[in-house]
Amino acid sequence: xxxxxxxxxxxxxxxxxxxxxxxxxxxxxxxxxxxxxxxxxxxxxxxxxxxxxxxxxxxxxxxxxxxxxxxxxxxxxxxxxxxxxxxxxxxxxxxxxxxxxxxxxxxxxxxxxxxxxxxxxxxxxxxxxxxxxxxxxxxxxxxxxxxxxxxxxxxxxxxxxxxxxxxxxxxxxxxxxxxxxxxxxxxxxxxxxxxxxxxxxxxxxxxxxxxxxxxxxxxxxxxxxxxxxxxxxxxxxxxxxxxxxxxxxxxxxxxxxxxxxxxxxxxxxxxxxxxxx
Amino acid sequence: xxxxxxxxxxxxxxxxxxxxxxxxxxxxxxxxxxxxxxxxxxxxxxxxxxxxxxxxxxxxxxxxxxxxxxxxxxxxxxxxxxxxxxxxxxxxxxxxxxxxxxxxxxxxxxxxxxxxxxxxxxxxxxxxxxxxxxxxxxxxxxxxxxxxxxxxxxxxxxxxxxxxxxxxxxxxxxxxxxxxxxxxxxxxxxxxxxxxxxxxxxxxxxxxxxxxxxxxxxxxxxxxxxxxxxxxxxxxxxxxxxxxxxxxxxxxxxxxxxxxxxxxxxxxxxxxxx
Ligand SMILES: Nc1ncnc2c1ncn2[C@@H]1O[C@H](COP(=O)(O)OP(=O)(O)OP(=O)(O)O)[C@@H](O)[C@H]1O
Ligand SMILES: [Mg+2]
Numbered sequence: 002x003x004x005x006x007x008x009x010x011x012x013x014x015x016x017x018x019x020x021x022x023x024x025x026x027x028x029x030x031x032x033x034x035x036x037x038x039x040x041x042x043x044x045x046x047x048x049x050x051x052x053x054x055x056x057x058x059x060x061x062x063x064x065x066x067x068x069x070x071x072x073x074x075x076x077x078x079x080x081x082x083x084x085x086x087x088x089x090x091x092x093x094x095x096x097x098x099x100x101x102x103x104x105x106x107x108x109x110x111x112x113x114x115x116x117x118x119x120x121x122x123x124x125x126x127x128x129x130x131x132x133x134x135x136x137x138x139x140x141x142x143x144x145x146x147x148x149x150x151x152x153x154x155x156x157x158x159x160x161x162x163x164x165x166x167x168x169x170x171x172x173x174x175x176x177x178x179x180x181x182x183x184x185x186x187x188x189x190x191x192x193x194x195x196x197x198x199x200x201x202x203x204x205x206x207x208x209x210x211x212x213x214x215x216x217x218x219x220x221x222x223x224x225x226x227x228x229x230x231x232x233x234x235x236x237x238x239x240x241x242x243x244x245x246x247x248x249x250x251x252x253x254x255x256x257x258x259x260x261x262x263x264x265x266x267x268x269x270x271x272x273x274x275x276x277x278x
Numbered sequence: 279x280x281x282x283x284x285x286x287x288x289x290x291x292x293x294x295x296x297x298x299x300x301x302x303x304x305x306x307x308x309x310x311x312x313x314x315x316x317x318x319x320x321x322x323x324x325x326x327x328x329x330x331x332x333x334x335x336x337x338x339x340x341x342x343x344x345x346x347x348x349x350x351x352x353x354x355x356x357x358x359x360x361x362x363x364x365x366x367x368x369x370x371x372x373x374x375x376x377x378x379x380x381x382x383x384x385x386x387x388x389x390x391x392x393x394x395x396x397x398x399x400x401x402x403x404x405x406x407x408x409x410x411x412x413x414x415x416x417x418x419x420x421x422x423x424x425x426x427x428x429x430x431x432x433x434x435x436x437x438x439x440x441x442x443x444x445x446x447x448x449x450x451x452x453x454x455x456x457x458x459x460x461x462x463x464x465x466x467x468x469x470x471x472x473x474x475x476x477x478x479x480x481x482x483x484x485x486x487x488x489x490x491x492x493x494x495x496x497x498x499x500x501x502x503x504x505x506x507x508x509x510x511x512x513x514x515x516x517x518x519x520x521x522x523x524x525x526x527x528x529x530x531x532x533x534x535x536x537x538x539x540x541x542x543x544x545x546x547x548x549x550x551x552x
Binding site: 106 | 386446448449451452453454455456457458462466467470471473547548551
């Protein structure tokens with residue numbers, strides 16, 4: 002019991018701030034993102050939307066520390082990416098990443114073993130490890146499937162495993178790149194509620210990339226839209242002041258949906274036009 | 279409409295005993311295997327009737343030769359000697375090829391450095407090194423094992439590289455943000471993810487080893503299935519050659535089966551992904 006309490010207490014630690022200061026990212030000679038400045042508050046839930054290929058994943062990767070930090074990492078990052086006031090120098094367990102594709106899971110490990118990956122590296126062992134894993138597997142509602150392999154799970158369950166695996170490291174920031182993009186509408190809606198609940202429970206800072214406007218409106222404290230690339234930047238920022246849990250069918254939500262839709266559509270058209278050229 | 283859906287259609291009447299037996303998978307495959315064997319023996323017999331014992335010994339002549347070689351113990355020693363050379367050379371090929379493949383797959387610089395040699399030697403057949411092997415390693419066991427090693431190591435290396443390069447970068451990124459450094463990434467992600475290709479490489483290398491063992495034993499081997507085949511020629515005993523060839527085939531089939539079963543038992547989670 003005490004171990005579980007310790008687990009839930011420590012996972013209640015506050016999230017870290019994230020700050021992009023005039024960030025530009027290039028891949029060889031290609032300008033993916035240029036001049037992005039954005040400050041994300043500790044514990045805030047920020048959704049990123051924008052036309053396909055504009056650089057949402059690229060921004061997220063920069064915050065995760067996947068770009069240009071080591072010899073073989075792709076991309077050159079200019080400007081500063083700060084998390085909790087410190088420059089990002091590479092991946093770190095305080096910044097968990099959930100990917101769209103369940104290829105990110107380790108298919109040769111069971112759910113339990115996938116979730117244990119981070120804690121074992123941190124040196125958690127024995128009963129403490131078992132309690133920790135059980136706690137996070139239960140938190141995402143997978144107790145009944147703990148000993149299954151990813152290939153034996155549905156798409157929604159696999160994304161739960163990714164969440165549990167990241168949460169088991171008790172991160173301060175969770176970066177999610179279209180985590181629900183491959184799911185059907187029903188599963189998606191359930192998972193949105195789950196993610197909101199986990200966010201409230203852990204008080205992590207969340208950055209959430211999505212193409213689904215309603216999803217962004219449902220989850221985000223703020224929704225950030227991006228301009229079309231190359232040289233993509235931030236277009237506008239919407240403060241979502243709706244009460245949680247949110248309902249996307251209220252007039253206020255529909256109003257927001259319209260505004261966001263027009264905003265993004267403009268950029269999508271730009272992308273299409275530039276591709277035709 | 280619902281009636282239609284719920285209706286159960288009558289299954290064909292009771293089955294005869296042979297139909298029931300035929301439905302059992304092991305029975306069916308055994309029967310087909312026996313049939314295949316019988317057809318092979320008949321064709322073999324027909325050819326040998328046409329050409330005679332020196333040119334093409336019949337199944338029964340080969341069987342007599344088999345008993346002859348089995349009784350004086352030379353078949354057993356030959357089989358054991360060849361099997362030992364193959365296992366040692368192949369094992370060394372794995373022990374050397376897998377780490378080299380892992381490093382080459384992981385580090386582009388090392389890959390570019392070694393690639394020309396891999397690409398060159400994989401086209402030079404082992405038999406062209408027989409003379410050199412004897413000059414460098416003598417007429418004893420070493421030269422034979424080295425040739426088997428040579429025929430194994432490149433295919434294992436190349437398969438391992440392919441496995442490493444096919445690892446989804448998402449897995450590596452995920453591991454990194456879960457706290458894995460380069461060494462843990464290698465042992466906890468790259469190697470497990472590459473096992474299917476490594477196993478394929480090992481099986482191909484085993485095949486290569488059997489192709490090579492006969493050339494490896496071409497000179498100065500007292501025993502060995504290759505040696506048996508070469509010596510039989512000197513005595514004009516074509517049926518001994520047949521015995522050697524058949525034993526090689528069976529041994530190869532057996533070894534491949536053993537690898538497959540071992541992989542299924544020990545590495546299932548890496549190969550079948552669940
Ligand atoms: N490793 C890389 N090497 C070269 N170019 C890259 C690399 N990663 C991304 N890019 C380019 O950077 C741009 C932004 O890509 P990114 O993946 O960030 O877009 P995105 O907004 O996430 O798109 P989507 O919505 O389709 O996921 C694209 O034009 C892409 O081709
Ligand atoms: Mg993306």
